[in-house]
Amino acid sequence: MATPVKVYGPPMSTAVSRVLACLLEKDVNFQLIPVDMSKGEHKKPDYLKIQPFGQVPSFQDESISLFESRAICRYVSEKYANQGNKRLYSTNPLEKASIEQWVEAEGQSFNPPSSALVFQLAFAPRMKLKQDMGVIKQSEEKLNKVLDVYEQRLGESRFLAGDEFTLADLSHLPNTQYLVSVTDKGEMFTKRKNVGRWWSEISGRDSWKKVVDLQKPQPPKSA
Amino acid sequence: MVVKLYGPDFASAKRVLVCLIEKEVIFETVPIDIFKGQNKDPDFLNLQPFGVVPVIQDGDYTLFESRAIIRYYAEKYKSQGTDLLGKSIEERGAVEQWLEVEAQNYHPAIYTLVIEILLARKKGTPSDAKAIEESEKKLGKVLDIYEERLSKSKYLAGDFFSLADLSHLPFTKYLADMGKMYLIEERKHVKAWWDVISNRPSWKKVSSSRWPLVE
Secondary structure, rough: OOOEEEEEEEOOHHHHHHHHHHHHHHOOOOEEEEOOOHHHHHHHHHHOOOOEEEEEEEEEOOOOOOOOOOHHHHHHOOOOOOOOOOOOOOHHHHHHHHHHHHHHHHHHHHHHHHHHHHHHHHOOOOOOOOHHHHHHHHHHHHHHHHHHHHHHHHOOOOOOOOOOOOHHHHHHHHHHHHHHHHHHHHHHHOOOOOHHHHHHHHHHHHHHHHHHHHHHOOOOOOO | OEEEEEEEOOHHHHHHHHHHHHHHOEEEEEEEHHHHHHOOOOHHHHOOOOOOOOOEEOOOOEOOOOHHHHHHHHHHHHOOOOOOOOOOOOHHHHHHHHHHHHHHHHHHHHHHOOOOOOOOHHHOOOOHHEEEEHHHHHHHHHHHHHHHHHHHOOOOOOOOOOOOHHHOOOHHHHHHHOOOOOHHOHHHHHHHHHHHOOHHHHHHHHHHOOOEEEE
């Protein structure tokens, strides 16, 4: 059996969970190595050696160390092209370009407002930080505009890049999961007919259900 | 079929232009005046539903997001022009990593500076001094990491010029327009890297060009 790849970071991190979803879709065995961010482990010299920006996740397999979740997903999908979900990151150039377009749309248009909302509404309270109402309002406005575009797109196409679930849809899972399950902004997704249908479908995948499980507080391992 | 590039003759459109020139792809440019709001016209929204620039049309095929467009052409024309993706899956991984660093860590900080300084100046609107200060700080921290990286590696992804370096060209140029080039010049290895990449013929052709540009 191939040596499991290593993923560093807490599964509750949206970026870490993006990578875990991809590894599960591709049937790649992995070892999840905890990084205790509440203790600042991600800013300590040992961790900065593998991720100089002090961010999670970081990834290692037998040939490479990598960071940036979307880069890791692309690498994993390419390296393990012949196993697991082979349609996740198509090798057909036009299909692949369409996937890239929507992964970039996620990274540039969807992620900034949605991750700001996730931080403000899901994480800030846990970390006992004051919420910024201005940021929340602005982010919600921006995200609504983005979701209007998605509503139109998902009325023409079952998934973002075409008829099949791809990296483009996967990339949206982490932030949306938080917004729908632990904030009052889930309606932004569920009240839009096509976005709601799409969310139901992509979040119902086995791979994502496993990730959500991993995000739950794990029972302590017996001695 | 000639690739059509829609956009203004600045910013992210230039990311695509440089790539097309490096890959020796024939193209023509179609000006979109964002100050006149042409990017919000229904015809344009049919091409790019988010109403942002650039977009390309290649025959019947439309593609938006500059970093998606450059990946597409770098791959499609892998065997001609400059190889911008590396020679192995691992080298490609490194390219993707640093291209994502540019997109997620470098771009947001420098983009805020451009909006708050250059765009505010152009529109005559007030700028957010706090946002400028914070973004400059952030950018400095990112460039410190680049300094370390580039002390060990000629280019970001390795010893070859790639999409990762290319992606930095259009917005880094604005640092000069904002009088903030010291951010680059005070860092020895970042400066050396910038000198090399900004002297590439493709960038020299594009950096001062005005539309229409036909290759």
